[in-house]
Amino acid sequence: MNLNKYVPLALLALTLSAGSAFAQVKKKPVPSPKNKPGTIGIAPKSDVLPVDQNVIIGKLPNGLTYYIRANAEPAKRAELYLVNKAGSVLENDDQQGLAHFTEHMAFNGTRDFPKNQMVDYLQKSGVKFGADLNAYTSFNETVYQLPLPTDTVAVFEKGFNILANWAGYVSFDPAEIDKERGVVLEEERLRGKNAQERMQQQTLPTLLNNSRYALRLPIGKEDILKNFKPETIKAFYQDWYRPDLQAVIAVGDFDPKRVEALIKQNFSPLKNPAAEKPRTKYTVPATPGTAVKIVTDPEYPYTIAQIVVRHPGTVTKTTGDYMQQVRVQLFNQMLNARLNELLQKPNPPFLYGRTSYGNFIGDQDAYTSLVVAKPGELEKAVKAVVAESERARKFGFTLTELERAKQDALVGIGNAYREKDKTPSVRFVREYQANFLTGEAIPGIDFEYNFYIGNIYKVSLADMNAMAGKFISDQNRAVILQAPDKDKASLPDEKTLLNWITTGGQNVTAYVDNVSSDPLLDKIPEGSKTMKQDTDENLGTTTLTLANGVKAILKPTEYRNDQILISGYAFGGTSLASDDEFTSANLAAPIIAGSGIAQFNQGMLDKKLAGKDLNVSPYIGESVQGISANASPADFETAMQLIYLYFTQPRKDQDIWDANMEQTRAVLANRGLDPGSVYQDTVSAVLNNYNFRAMVTTLPRLNAATLDKAYSFYKKRFGDASGFTFTFVGNFTVDAIKPYIEHYLGGLPSTNSKETYKNLNIQPPPGIITKTVNKGVGEKSTVQMVFSGDFDYAEANNIQIDALEEVLNIKLIERLREQESGVYAPGVRASYHKIPSSRYTFTISFGCAPENVDKLVAATMDEIGKIKLNGALPADIQKFVAEEARGTQQQLKQNAFWAGYLASSAQNGENPDQILSHVSNLEQITPQSTKDAANKYLSGKNLIKLILMPEKK
Known part of the structure; x- marks a missing residue:
């Protein structure tokens, strides 16, 4: 769930969804006959769902669970995950934020990989830090992801040693802990110190009924992050990183028997603590009636209302559960189709509106309505989104709506079925992760497809029409209103807001489904040869x-x-x-x-x-x-x-x-x-x-x-x-x-006008420019440093810019994050184009504390200066070449890559065959070539610094 984040509004582009055929030419492009759909129907009884026979599930004597599946997409790659049932809800009062901090420390020294040696080793193997190698911490789990090549046996097998190091051998070197404090605090600054965070702190206790979840946000508390002792984080790790709460998931292009042996070899030595703490399962207690919270902030640009009706959580384990999941999918689709229709009217009642039933925090489900109101039209927005739920409750859906929803559902499951031998490994990982964490069934696509085919048309209109009444309630309900400070005087009080919700659907009438039977085209255009x-x-x-x-x-x-x-x-x-x-x-x-x-x-x-x-x-x-x-x-x-x-x-x-x-x-x-x-x-x-x-x-x-x-x-x-x-x-x-x-x-109009584009010279101005924006009350700064200039667009030069981009990215992570502890995620983005004129830009960006801006800008320029003086280190070039070669090998097996590449080659007038020599051309990258590139493209003659600082007090 996305708690109190800005709603992404696609206000200037509405998406066109599907299509249907009426007029036909003689031949159709038919896919290969493999994966021909089955036709077995499965009765929707409440039988326990089967387990996909293609996954090996086992448990070691120490309690560690493992999932193994051979999968050839992408080829010569594997996804290795370590899943821990250890998240922020398990923290003691003095450990708030240390579940997440533990995740950071796993990359900063383990028994077999001191300090940053693990990241260094993986980068040289073609694994990119952040993009590939990553982890996350949530309320109930911490998950580490490690994508690896399988065609290099030593690297692949070392991956299981890395996972085992995360699972039981993190070092927690006090010096590394102190260095990482700044990084974690900068991550908190990057994601917080803003209106969303300030409002979230006020709304979460209401939304989550003052439960453990409301008090244990994964980022933790700033004073604890600054001052905790190493013993405190070690205690969390020893209590909760233990085999009986861990799973290893391995999916990829490998021999499953060999992988099983590697898991047993690396993870069997792990031991559970002598006195295990019970793993408490925290919940969010139900609330009688409705809790309302109205909050404002001077920097919040939208007025957003949320109505959240909490229900007991469900986990899909039986065919009956699965059937209900299908019904919920159809319900959500039909209701939101109606809300989308409102946006197509000349005076829409809101900027954005959505209502759906689904998973919520703390073993709950929730029926959530969210609406973004236009300025001064909150009542209209709230009543409009409520009215659609009421319309569904009072009058139900139409048969034509249900049939369309069923067709769309079958499209989705049918596509997954037909692509089953091309399914990316990471999708299986997510399924097995959910199975381990919550018990969610993993019956496999063959079962799921046949279940849909055999049962979706058994879903009746009466079934669907009863659902809104089950979801809507004024009990265990939370109503949240967020708005700009400047609108505070015009906002409703709690009583008025609840009255809007109560009366929102009083005068609704039955939905009328306007459809057309006309064909898209009356006849096929004659075309041309x-x-x-x-x-x-x-x-x-x-x-x-x-x-x-x-x-x-x-x-x-x-x-x-x-x-x-x-x-x-x-x-x-x-x-x-x-x-x-x-x-x-x-x-x-x-x-x-x-x-x-x-x-x-x-x-x-x-x-x-x-x-x-x-x-x-x-x-x-x-x-x-x-x-x-x-x-x-x-x-x-x-x-x-x-x-x-x-x-x-x-x-x-x-x-x-x-x-x-x-x-x-x-x-x-x-x-x-x-x-x-x-x-x-x-x-x-x-x-x-x-x-x-x-x-x-x-x-x-x-x-x-x-x-x-x-x-x-x-x-x-x-x-x-x-x-x-x-x-x-x-x-x-x-x-x-x-x-x-x-x-x-061939039937499209043609006048042979030979039109082309105009070069309007919209580009960064030359020279050295610094622009500072003073805006915001939070102690938070953002920096962008932009180098730009004319460029000779050619494969040889493009490769050098790409290499310089990654080398600089590596050096700034080492300097600004690891050494200075001043940023969380520095970014370097190089871009170059031939149209409308051949230009390049290098953009270096990071967020930091306002008092550190000058120091970090100077450190950035210092790292650039080192490359300009000596070129890149051979080890850093090796990392880029490994990453680029691996990435290219994968891209060459992707439709999306070829679609973009062939189009761009045509636009730029390039020979598309040059992609076939791209990997061998990486040999052109040397310390001298990166030195030359840095002096040419990062000379500093055209440098624009753009800095966001808090408002002056």
């Missing part, structure tokens, strides 16, 4: 050039069984919009994408496309416009129909335009309250030389925008397809999809 067909044997690609000028690059793969990725682009974008029409042009694609197509508004289209596995969306960037899409092979034609329609029959919907304009104005109204938003707006302004096109839209510009201008610009950008290049990657054959390409892409 392929004029030229080229093949690249090295990459396995085929390029078609159609008579209307459209190009299509096709790469059939077997990386996924049920996926085809589609993208199309042409040059132009918003760079061709005048300054006066820019705001309208910039809104054009998201508005059109959320307006439906042809004669179907978005709500009608969503319903028509139920039960189809695809997504199609147009976009317009600064230099290009295009289409982004994906589809299962069975729904490929529908995706092509939608692509055709987004070119030829985009829909102009005034209601969608008005709704989006109103929502955007509402968000802009309070944006200036949030220090992070103010800082990022300043960053965007400075880095783009105050060009309004790259800055947050102002109200005057927004008010000057019109739907007519947006629609007209969209039509211009998609009115000539002759300059478009499409890529297709996935499970198909060229012969199977070629007719679709010729009919639908």
Whole structure:
């Protein structure tokens, strides 16, 4: 659950979901016949669910549990996890924060890996710290994740020794503890010292009924983190890191028998303490009636209401439990589809609304309604979200709604079934982790798929219509209201707020399900033929050039069984919009994408496309416009129909335009309250030389925008397809999809205008610039250091920038985090592009205490200076090369990589075959080459420092 975080609002782009086929050409791209679905129905009796026969589950004499599964996706890789039933709820009063601190110390010295030797060893083996090697601590568990290559036997087998070191041999060197205090405090600063944290401290006791969970947030207490003695954290580790509370999970491309032997060898010596503490199971006690908490903060930009009705927790263990899980999934989908429809009206009652039933904290489930109100319209928002629950309770759902929900549920389970031999190992890990921690059943995809097929149509409308009444209650309920300080005077009191909730659904009427039986297309476009067909044997690609000028690059793969990725682009974008029409042009694609197509508004289209596995969306960037899409092979034609329609029959919907304009104005109204938003707006302004096109839209510009201008610009950008290049990657054959390409892409309008983009020179200004933003009451600073300049875009130079990025990242983690203890997660991001002009940027960012800004900036420049003087250390180059080689090997087996790579190669006019020599080209990276790169790209001649500091007192 996401406690009291800002709700992510996608206010300017509505997502197009699925698709359906009506008109057809002769051939369909059918996936390979393996994994043919079964047809066995399973009666929904309350029998205990089986255990997937593909997983080996065992227990050592000392009580440690293990899960082992051979899985070939990704090839030559394995996921090793150590799961501990040891979280923050187990801490004594003087240990608050030490469950999480223990997790940190596991990376700072163990019996076999003193100090930072473990991280150093793994990085040299191609494992990236943070991105791959990681861990987390929650209320009830601490989990360590270790992805490893399996084609290097010594490294793979060493992984089990590493897990065993975490499980029982952490050193807790007092000197390392003292160094890590600053890192943990900086993690707390990074995630806290803000409005969310301040409000969370006030709302959690109400939300969690003053239970142990409300008093044991994993980050802990600052004074304890600063002052605890080593004996205190050692006591936590000795009490709770013990074999009978631990599990090892290993899933990957390996021999299961060898893995089982390694687990026994490494973990059998672990012993439980002589006097074991009982592992108390904490709960959240029920509350009679309703508890209300209203809180405000000067920096909170939204008004958010939450209604949480707590219920006894459930764990899926039987077929009856599983059947109820299916019902809940259908219920949540149907109810939220209705809430989404409200956002498509010209005057939506809220900015965001969602209601669902699911897992909650402390062995509870909860029926949670959350709504983000527009300024001054809290009553309207609360009553609207309550009304939808009441509508469902009083009148139920319609048969057509239920059938659509069932179709969509079958799409999801069917996709998982068809991809079962391509399922990433980490997904199995998550299932086994839940099984160990909560007892959640792991019947396997074969059972689950057949259960759905055999039982989902047994779910009746009466079953669904009874659910809202079971979920809604005024008992064991918490109501939370969070708002900006400036609105405090206009907020309701507790009595008024509860009255809104009580009366919210008084006048509701039954839901009317408006659907259309019209086809997407009345007839197939005649299209045009392929004029030229080229093949690249090295990459396995085929390029078609159609008579209307459209190009299509096709790469059939077997990386996924049920996926085809589609993208199309042409040059132009918003760079061709005048300054006066820019705001309208910039809104054009998201508005059109959320307006439906042809004669179907978005709500009608969503319903028509139920039960189809695809997504199609147009976009317009600064230099290009295009289409982004994906589809299962069975729904490929529908995706092509939608692509055709987004070119030829985009829909102009005034209601969608008005709704989006109103929502955007509402968000802009309070944006200036949030220090992070103010800082990022300043960053965007400075880095783009105050060009309004790259800055947050102002109200005057927004008010000057019109739907007519947006629609007209969209039509211009998609009115000539002759300059478009499409890529297709996935499970198909060229012969199977070629007719679709010729009919639908070949039928697109073509005027041969030969338009291209304009270079507007929107880029960081030259010179040395420092910009400080004083905003926020928390003792918290953010720093960005941006180096930039012209760039010779070429593979050899790109590799050197990539290497310099990772080397600098390694050095700043060592210096700023490990040595200075001044930051939690420094970041280095290098980017380079050829379009609209060849440029590069290096961005170094970190959060820290305000008093440490100057010291840490100086330390950063010192590390850069060392590389400029001597180049990178050979050991650091070795780490980058290992990580890059491993990463490339994995990417070359992923559809998403090829879809992006082929498109970018086409845009940049590059030979795509160069990817085949990328790993061998890593030999070009040397201490001298990194020295040269650092002096060239980090010279400091063009350096912008952007600093967020608290408000001056």
